[in-house]
Amino acid sequence: MTFASANPAAGPATSERLPVRLALIALACTGLAILVIAPLVVVFAEALRDGWSAALASLGNPDARSAIRLTLTVAAIAVPLNAVFGIAAAWAITKFDFRGKALLITLIDLPFSVSPVVAGLCIVLLFGANSTLGGWLVAQGHPVVFALPGIVLATLFITFPFVARELIPLMIEQGRAEEEAALTLGATGWRTFRTVTLPNIRWALLYGVLLCNARAMGEFGAVAVVSGKIRGQTATMPITIEMLYNEYLSVAAFTLAAVLALLALVTLALKSLLDRQHADQIAAIGQP
Amino acid sequence: MHISIEAIAKTFGVTNALHPVSLSIPQGALVALLGPSGSGKTTLLRILGGLEQPTAGRILFDGQDVGRLSVQDRRAGFVFQSYALFRHMTVFENVAYGLRARPRATRPAPAAIAQRVTDLLRLIQLPDIGARYPAQLSGGQRQRVALARALAIDPRMLLLDEPFGALDAQVRKDLRAGLRDIHDQTGLTTIFVTHDQEEAMTLADLVVVMSMGRIEQIGRPKEIRQAPANAFVRAFIAS
Numbered sequence: 001m002t003f004a005s006a007n008p009a010a011g012p013a014t015s016e017r018l019p020v021r022l023a024l025i026a027l028a029c030t031g032l033a034i035l036v037i038a039p040l041v042v043v044f045a046e047a048l049r050d051g052w053s054a055a056l057a058s059l060g061n062p063d064a065r066s067a068i069r070l071t072l073t074v075a076a077i078a079v080p081l082n083a084v085f086g087i088a089a090a091w092a093i094t095k096f097d098f099r100g101k102a103l104l105i106t107l108i109d110l111p112f113s114v115s116p117v118v119a120g121l122c123i124v125l126l127f128g129a130n131s132t133l134g135g136w137l138v139a140q141g142h143p144v145v146f147a148l149p150g151i152v153l154a155t156l157f158i159t160f161p162f163v164a165r166e167l168i169p170l171m172i173e174q175g176r177a178e179e180e181a182a183l184t185l186g187a188t189g190w191r192t193f194r195t196v197t198l199p200n201i202r203w204a205l206l207y208g209v210l211l212c213n214a215r216a217m218g219e220f221g222a223v224a225v226v227s228g229k230i231r232g233q234t235a236t237m238p239i240t241i242e243m244l245y246n247e248y249l250s251v252a253a254f255t256l257a258a259v260l261a262l263l264a265l266v267t268l269a270l271k272s273l274l275d276r277q278h279a280d281q282i283a284a285i286g287q288p
Numbered sequence: 289m290h291i292s293i294e295a296i297a298k299t300f301g302v303t304n305a306l307h308p309v310s311l312s313i314p315q316g317a318l319v320a321l322l323g324p325s326g327s328g329k330t331t332l333l334r335i336l337g338g339l340e341q342p343t344a345g346r347i348l349f350d351g352q353d354v355g356r357l358s359v360q361d362r363r364a365g366f367v368f369q370s371y372a373l374f375r376h377m378t379v380f381e382n383v384a385y386g387l388r389a390r391p392r393a394t395r396p397a398p399a400a401i402a403q404r405v406t407d408l409l410r411l412i413q414l415p416d417i418g419a420r421y422p423a424q425l426s427g428g429q430r431q432r433v434a435l436a437r438a439l440a441i442d443p444r445m446l447l448l449d450e451p452f453g454a455l456d457a458q459v460r461k462d463l464r465a466g467l468r469d470i471h472d473q474t475g476l477t478t479i480f481v482t483h484d485q486e487e488a489m490t491l492a493d494l495v496v497v498m499s500m501g502r503i504e505q506i507g508r509p510k511e512i513r514q515a516p517a518n519a520f521v522r523a524f525i526a527s
Contacts, residue, residue, distance in 0.1 A: 177372035180339055183359045184366040185386035185441055195385075199376045 043261055046254035058252035059259070066232045067240035068259065071146070074236065075216040082216075083209050085161025091197065093164075094171035095179060108164050111157055119157050120225025123150055146228035151236065154222035159212045162219055166208030167201055189251040206274065212265050217263055289316045289350050289444045289477050291336070296345035298331050298501075305331045306501045308345060313494070318471050319479045320488035323498035324524070329481045330369075330449055334497075337364040337447050344381040349444065364441030365476070371434040373422040374393045377431065380405055380418035381435050386441035408436040411470065432466065438475070446471070448480035452487060464491050485525045487511065495522050 016024070047055050058064060089108055093101060111119065127144035137144055144150045165192040178200065182192040197206075220238040227234040235243065237260050244253035295308040306328045313319055321329035329475045331514040334340040336347065338359035355408050372383050385398055396404065402485060409415050410433040422430055431451060438446060451467065468491060471478045475480045482488050488495045496518075497504045497512065505517035516522040 104352070177368050178374055179368060179374040180359075181366065181368055181374070181437075182385065184337055184339070184362075185389055185437065186360045186362060186363070187385070187389040188360070191389055196374055 040261060043257050044110065047252060047258040049254075050138045050251050053254040054251050055258075058249075058255045059171070063232045063235070063240060064256055067235050067256065070148075070235070070239040071217050071260075074151050074155050075213055077152050078159060078216045079209060079213045082156060082159050082212050083163050085160065086167060086208060086212075087201075087205065089164045090167035090171055090201075091193070092225045093168055095176055095197075105168075105265065110163050112159050114156055116154075116219065116221030117225055120154050120222035122250050123153050123157070123222070123226050127153070145226055145232055146230065148234070150226035151234060155216050155219055158219050158222050159216045162212035163205065163208035164217060166204045166211070170199075170201060170204045171242065203274075207271065210271050214264050219262065265281055281283050290348075291477060291479075292348040292351075292444065293332075293336075294346050294348070296332070296335060296342045296347065298328075298335065298340065299343050304501050305397055306335075306342075309498075309501075309503050310345075311496060311503065313479065316475050316477055316490065317493050319466070319477075319494045319496060320492035321479060321496050321498060322479045322483070322485060322488040323504075324483055324522075326500070327497050327498040328501040329496075331501075332446050333449055333479060333481050334338075336413040336445075337366045338362040339366075363441060363444045365438030365441060365446045366452050367431070367434045367438050367446070371422075373430055373434060373437070375422050377520060378418065379409070379414075379420050379422070379425070382422070382433060383408055383418075383437045383440050385437065404440060405436075408440055410471075412436045412466070413437070426459075427455050428463055431455065431463060435467070435470065439470070443476065444479075446474075446478040447477050448478070448509075450481055450483070452482070460487075467491065471504065481526045485527065489525070497524065499524070 015021075089104070092098075092103060124145050125131060127137065127150060128141070129135055129138050129145065134144060142149070144153065175191065178196050179192050182188075182196045187195070218238060219236075221241070223236055224239055224242075227236065227239060229235050229239055229243065231240075231243065237256055241253050241256050241260070244250075291311075291313040293309065293311040293313075295305070295310055296306060296309045298306040302334075309328075309332065321332060323329045331340060335342050336378065337355075338357065338361075342355075343394060349362075373379075374385065378387070381429055384401050387401045390396075405418065406415070409418060412435060414429060417425065417429065417433075422433070424431065435451075436485055448467075455463065464487065467478075467480075473522075489512075494506065495509055495512055496506050497517075499520050505512055505521045507515075511523065513525060516525060
């Protein structure tokens, strides 16, 4: 009461004065504009500098098509595999107690702390034609480095943490009680996983998969090392973009960059669409 | 079902959760495991249900050693402390879960499952909440749904971990009477864990007082109140 009578115009305790509010809003908008919106606009503007037909023509180039196909193939292999690995790792860490758990958690984070270039070099050292394993694989007709398997391996390594990182905090918070309840009711381990664990983590899993996918399509450093950058064969979209840009083919480079950006935007749009459509359901089961 | 606990011990790493404890629970009894937190009562309950493996000792159900029996095969109706209802399923699906989880050969037909769930929801006096989700229920309703879900599998015994822990006083009183009724109707051997001596004394036929992983006294509420076995029991029931 005393607050209200002392200053009848005062709003809730959390609101700042108008100039402060305007300044903060301006700061946020400027940051967003410079860091996020401007680069996106520039990419699309550069791509369309010579008009739609020039942009579309550059996409008709066989190397560009090969790059798009390769990037989609790599994502299609790496993302489902890492979804499975991520679920398995999160499940093991949160539902069981075992020796070496702390070590496993650290290992999951390793790809975040190791430079992608170093990761790529490790794969070259392990599977390159000069190594024992790599030499044998090449002799069998299955080269890993400078070929699709190497690119997939590098992408798997780089994107490994995304799903697990998304799931672990949620699964820790949910605890083990529901799984234990299912077991006491006679459900097998697999049935418990399918009917209790998986439905409880589905939204976090989806977010993890979307993030993993975005990174899988955009990964440059590790893939650049292992792919050998063979145009039309092992050059993914990010690598082709860099090569085109270095050759001053900026329309072609930015058109491909725009396609990559569009793929990412589609991913984001998909995420927010799912958010909206399932808002009720998400609220009912008490999840993000 | 008669339950016999013979020198059951449990250690977690270097800590002794349970020193060897022995206890015989007659068929159809309503038993309270009473003690402060850390007394080992929940560990003992979880060992009975098959959720923890004892470090030593054995457990007999009607004379049969159940040490090798999996959680699923023990068929213990377990009510968890926070109820552990499946949050993404309706109340109906929660209660039906145990019946639907049975192997195909022994699984009831959908109509029979629906009938059983309806009967159970009537038994817990919440006949109209089948379509709701756990998040839409009050604490007391959740507790009763958890009880119905445990009863659905036609359990050999009921095990309840702090079943009234998270509820306010009036609801607590009502649900105590509810549990007593269900126990008397089903005749199931029922064991519940509590740290509330008044709850144990008013509800149970047999009270097992525990402290620091040991059983301090076993007896009827009256016996324990009139003749506490030692200083700990005397102090604990006075509190």
